[in-house]
Amino acid sequence: xxxxxxxxxxxxxxxxxxxxxxxxxxxxxxxxxxxxxxxxxxxxxxxxxxxxxxxxxxxxxxxxxxxxxxxxxxxxxxxxxxxxxxxxxxxxxxxxxxxxxxxxxxxxxxxxxxxxxxxxxxxxxxxxxxxxxxxxxxxxxxxxxxxxxxxxxxxxxxxxxxxxxxxxxxxxxxxxxxxxxxxxxxxxxxxxxxxxxxxxxxxxxxxxxxxxxxxxxxxxxxxxxxxxxxxxxxxxxxxxxxxxxxxxxxxxxxxxxxxxxxxxxxxxxxxxxxxxxxxxxxxxxxxxxxxxxxxxxxxxxxxx
Numbered sequence: 001x002x003x004x005x006x007x008x009x010x011x012x013x014x015x016x017x018x019x020x021x022x023x024x025x026x027x028x029x030x031x032x033x034x035x036x037x038x039x040x041x042x043x044x045x046x047x048x049x050x051x052x053x054x055x056x057x058x059x060x061x062x063x064x065x066x067x068x069x070x071x072x073x074x075x076x077x078x079x080x081x082x083x084x085x086x087x088x089x090x091x092x093x094x095x096x097x098x099x100x101x102x103x104x105x106x107x108x109x110x111x112x113x114x115x116x117x118x119x120x121x122x123x124x125x126x127x128x129x130x131x132x133x134x135x136x137x138x139x140x141x142x143x144x145x146x147x148x149x150x151x152x153x154x155x156x157x158x159x160x161x162x163x164x165x166x167x168x169x170x171x172x173x174x175x176x177x178x179x180x181x182x183x184x185x186x187x188x189x190x191x192x193x194x195x196x197x198x199x200x201x202x203x204x205x206x207x208x209x210x211x212x213x214x215x216x217x218x219x220x221x222x223x224x225x226x227x228x229x230x231x232x233x234x235x236x237x238x239x240x241x242x243x244x245x246x247x248x249x250x251x252x253x254x255x256x257x258x259x260x261x262x263x264x265x266x267x268x269x270x271x272x273x274x275x276x277x278x279x280x281x282x283x284x285x286x287x288x289x290x291x292x293x294x295x296x297x298x299x300x301x302x303x304x
Contacts, residue, residue: 016207020200021236027196028240028290029247031189032282034182036248039278040270041179045172047268056164058148060085060135067132067159077133081157085135094151097144101137109134132159190289193240197233197290198297204229205301226298233294234287241286245279 062082063072077085082103088094089101104112110128117123139145145163152161216225252275261269 012208016204020196020203021232024193024196024200024233024236024290025240025243027189027193028237028286029243031186031193032241032244032286033247034186034189035285036244036275036278036282037251038179038182038186039281040248040252040274041175041182043274044270045175045179047270048175049168049172050268052168052267056142056168058137058139058145059162059164060089060137060148060152061132061159061162062134063157063159064130064132066130069159071154071156071158076129077157081155082133085152085155085157088152088155089135089137094148097139097141097147099138099140101135104134104136106131106133193237193286194289194293197237197293200236201229201233201294201297202301204232205298225302226295229298230291230294233290233297237286237290238283241283242279244282244286245275248275248278248282251275 062077062085063069063075065076067076086103089098106128109131110126113126113131114123137148139148142163142165145165149161149163152158249272252270253272256269257271260267
């Protein structure tokens with residue numbers, strides 16, 4: 001009976017402050033959507049690191065006629081220098097670190113360049129001899145690339161030795177910045193949601209001040225008085241959390257998997273399963289924040 005009475009009070013409060021409840025739902029929805037986006041971005045970054053770091057190669061760029069540096073003082077790498085670099089890669093010192101490697105000559109580099117920059121006007125002015133001949137090396141452990149860099153950087157005919165993971169780190173830095181931005185916006189929106197929940201609860205309590213006074217006169221416990229108000233805030237936040245979770249699932253299903261995964265098939269993307277993992281996190285976060293802010297608001301109002 002007490003349970004039914006509590007829920008009837010919750011229903012009355014939600015009905016009386018419908019516009020404020022809708023506001024709480026929307027603010028919670030928007031803020032938790034940003035929270036979910038930040039979590040999914042971090043999951044995406046982790047997946048991309050695992051996927052691309054294992055495939056990242058070390059590029060050993062050989063000298064061309066226009067190269068600078070001490071190793072390229074005599075111009076383009078000679079056949080003897082190329083043979084020496086090949087021997088170094090196959091030597092007992094470096095071969096334990098190497099999974100496989102292959103050589104790309106001027107013509108192959110030119111063909112790849114023309115394919116990658118087909119729509120760029122610069123492709124019309126580049127000639128094969130301007131592009132570096134390159135050894136592309138796959139390491140057994142990509143984190144040990146420093147061994148290859150130190151061993152080959154001083155070889156005659158080598159212009160530079162580059163770990164492709166350095167380019168990936170720049171991309172991941174941008175994604176991390178986007179994730180931190182989403183977290184920052186989400187934090188501001190969550191603060192707004194907490195304040196709005198507190199305001200809604202105080203308005204609800206003020207509109208029922210006569211009922212509350214009577215309840216206190218007849219000896220109703222503090223818990224019995226507070227519970228309907230706390231449930232009002234939790235209900236509104238719970239609905240907003242579910243909407244945010246649904247938005248996450250929709251974004252992943254239709255945009256990430258339906259568009260990005262189709263147009264960029266060589267990259268691993270988060271799936272609907274990952275979004276479903278985020279959903280209960282959003283519900284728990286939203287419900288806890290609502291319960292705490294509602295309890296604080298009604299306690300302050302009643303001066304319990």
